[in-house]
Amino acid sequence: MKIETVLSPALFYQIEHLEDKVVVVIDILRATSTITTILHHGATAVIPTKEEAVAQEYKAKGYLAGGERSGETIPGFDFGNSPFHYKRELIHGKEIVLTTTNGTKCIEMAQNAYQVVIGSFLNLNKVVEHITFMNRDIVLFCAGWKEKINLEDSLFAGAVASYFADDDLDDSTLLCLDSYKVTKDHLFDTLRKSNHFRRLASKGVIEDIEYCCMLNTINSVGILKDGKLILA
Template sequence: MENPDAAHLRKVEVCLSPALFPVYYSNKNCVVVVIDVFRATSAIVTAFDNGIKEIIPVSSIEEAKEYKEKGYFVGAERKGEIIEGFDFGNSPFSYMQDQLKGQTVVLTTTNGTKALNRAKAADRVIVGSFLNLTAVINYLREQKKDVLLLCAGWRDRFNMEDTLFAGAVVEGLIEDPLFGNLADSATASMHLYQVAKDDLNEYLKNTSHRRRLARLNLEKDIAYCLQRDISSNVPELVGNALTVK
């Protein structure tokens, strides 16, 4: 591929917290990749791998209750734990049930679904995790639009695992000269990933959310979410629901 003119390079940015989204989101004609590695976006990718029809992400428990009363399967998580009265939380393993195949599922989580709803005005909104890393990179290269990698973080604060995934995407994108306009946040995220990528589990062992999940005996979830490229699905937000083509 020929090197494109600098004026036509696609911008790649990483928004390290949903609280910063209004600052970064000045161009609606972009693809926003919502990232919540532990565990919402990993669970969403897993759900589609296991035959779920669509997922409706909602921000509040109140909205989730309304769907539950209408008979939907509803996943609800806060602080890493399942909310009482709902069907499951945001563990990827919860979405491997045969009874969910072909179903519409509603999901609310501490961070991920809120980030999805903040981003919904963008031209395209997709879901990224290490599980579908290469599929996400290929999707973005095909779209040829500016890219905004939105880290869900933890309650609007920075976290390490989402930033590492953003860096992995940046590393993959820059193989295409079109994506040569990197913001400082993209460069920093990529450098961080390059330090960590040989052993993500070891690199993340002392991070805050990793410790939080470990206290809840969710090491199995952590190991699952750090697998790379076990899915070719790229869930996309269409209207109010996530689907895959």
């Protein structure tokens, strides 16, 4: 059971034998944290799409729609990308179409994997438990920001890696693991220094970032099945 980390979508082409591997898609701020929250709050499925037009079509058919572009809610949509928008009473028992800048793009890139898993700090233990149970080679796929490497996704890769033996990790994963070791007790303060924090914080969403740094508040995990994200 080997673990590779893809630190940017621009490096995803390096993955061989994708069809045999379990891919954990990681977009901590905020797509995969929000998807994890949506499923936890009782939505029956999240339909991810990178195309706003596709989300608009679903919306026209009566689906609830969420999405942002460059951090802003798409006009006319029911929700943005903040996990706080998706209250249980609004979404329980419903299917939600979701389009985001980076995260849903990565889900589509990874769709031919043996399985696509949605990762977040909120359900770290559950993600690790799930992929351990799968017993296959693992790819930790960091969405980054517009193809650039970001700190929060890399640190989550390190967090997952901390549950496995060093001999199973490639160099990218070792890099993330060492970083996680020094930052895990003050994640939020670490992310204060990150590029993403500077960008999101300026839009007044500090609460979102604090939420997305919380560890193991959710005990379920989302996977991709037939184009929809559902609970495993």
